[in-house]
Amino acid sequence: MSNKNQYNVLVDMEDGAAYTQPTTIESDGLEFQAPPSASTGVPNFYNAEQQSTPGGLGKPIWSVDYYTRFFDVDTSQVVERCLKSLYPVGDFAEDTLNHQPDLYGPFWIATTVVFAVFVCSSLAGSLAAYIAGVEHLYDFRQLSYAVFVVYTYSFVCPILVWASTKYFGCQPSLLEIVDYYGYGLTVWIPVSVTRKREKLAKQMAEKKLDRSSYVNQTPFRFAERNFKSRYPPPDFSQVIYPTIDCCPNGLEPVQLVHDLRSLTPLFGVIDEVWEQRSRQAFILKELPGLIIIPNPFTPEAQRHLIQQCLSEYPKAPNTSNLHTHYDIPPTGLWPLYEREQTGTIPMNDPSYYIQRKRHTNKKQNDSYSDSDDDDDDNNTEDKGESKKVEKRTLAIPLKACDDNFKPNMDVPKPDPPAADTVPLLPTSDLIRRLRWITLGYHYHWPTKTYHLDRRYPVPDTVNSLVTSVVQAIEGIGDQAKTWKNTYRGDDYHPEAGVVNYYQYKDALMGHVDRSELNTEAPLISIR
Secondary structure, X not given: OOOOOOOOOOOOOOOOOOOOOOOOOXXXXXXXXXXXXXXXXXXOOOOHHHOOOOOOOOOOOOOHHHHHHHHOOOHHHHHHHHXXXXXXXXXXXXHHOOOOOOOHHHHHHHHHHHHHHHHHHHHHHHHHHHHHOOOOOOOOHHHHHHHHHHHHHHHHHHHHHHHHHHHOXXXXXXXXXXXXXXXXXXXXXXHHHHHHHHHHHHHHHHHHHOHHHOOOOOXXXXXXXXXXXXXXXXXXXXXXXXXXXXXXOOEEEEEOOOOHHHHOHHHOOOOHHHHOOOOEEEEEOOOOOOEEOOOOOOHHHHHXXXXXXXXXXXXXXXXXXXXXXXXXXXOOOHHHHHHHHHOOOOOOOHHHEOOEOOOOOHHHHHHHOOOOOOOOOOOOHHHHHHHHHHHHHHHOOOOOOOOOOOOOOOOOOOOOOOOOOOOOOEHHHHHHHOOEEEEEOOEEOOOOEEOOOOOOOOOHHHHHHHHHHHHXXXXXXXXXXXXXXXXXXXXXXXXXEEEEOOOOOOOXXXXXXXXXXXXXXXXXXXX
């Protein structure tokens, strides 16, 4: 070694010492370390006195750099401290903070609480005002109140606690106390949201029970609002489901006269499970005359019936809700839908889009307007409102659920005009807008009556299904003998029907059918 170098470690190898490893420096893990050169100025990292100090130390307390070290945390640390504040077990300062408190978590948690309280309060107030039918004005003073209360609790209270404990001779850490209060606010984020939801649910429940708060509050609409409400959740305790051991006070079991699957194969094949309940039916005690037959279809029979509803029944001469606005082909939409799904019809093909019907003007639809006179400049606003009300009243008379409703077959039944705002859609989108199809006598929805001059044959499948049901319920009545079905199955001939189509989340609303001229014949509903 030259005079400019020196050893970091000196090892004295005495004679006779027990040393079994090879006497090489590399095998002993010994290394020679050169001291720093005075000319290069490279620091000696093995000297603790020359190591750099953490950021912020030595800075004045009023400078921003002093507080940077208290925000030097990562997401995992903040999340862990938030979770530990929700489940306070052990020493929070020792086990969680590791005596390294931060200001990042307390500041943003307090800010989040302020935001959650103000937003949820404003949202609940606006919804409550909407329910009550009054105008809602946002009060931004609530934001100031929330800022004052939350930040006072998060930062002023810890200072007071620290000062009082300091006065009694303790040596607390101010930042650790700030972390106790700041991270302790984590639980108030979900609590503030939950409390506002509970308040809103209570207001909506009170409104739902108040029948006078709705314009249309018939028993059917009241039941519909109950089962579709989210706040509060619907009450299913009074729901009647036709099973053998369910609702003994609501349903009365009866026996069918015939086995439905033996009358027609459209219900499916007979198996052992079906034989045990082949003639099972129920009567609703509160509604005399209603007979419920639990699902008599096999899965294969259900798929066949659904296929018929999509491919066969929409064909001409049957009409649907789409015929008013679109030029539906005589074969229906299903053949075009299949071609579109298999990719055999290009987008530039004219049949890819179902063409819209032309919008007819007012004079071509005189039946739907209250006057043949054209509007002039002298019409006042009140007169225009009166015309709108009269037009709506003429197109939609009393609802069929009203007790005073009576079907009047002599009223004019003009076809509704095509709308000029319907979009041009491909078959795959248009078929999802299919809502109903009329079979047999066409139904006129505005007047709730039938077109007696538009009668077409009912499909054989529908005819066979409903005729079998009428034959199976011959002579059924309740045990108290308050009513009995006396209609003979051989006398039943279906003349009209409606096929309803539903998408996901759609529901079949309860209704009263008073449009039938023959009130003695059974009305069959397959659902």
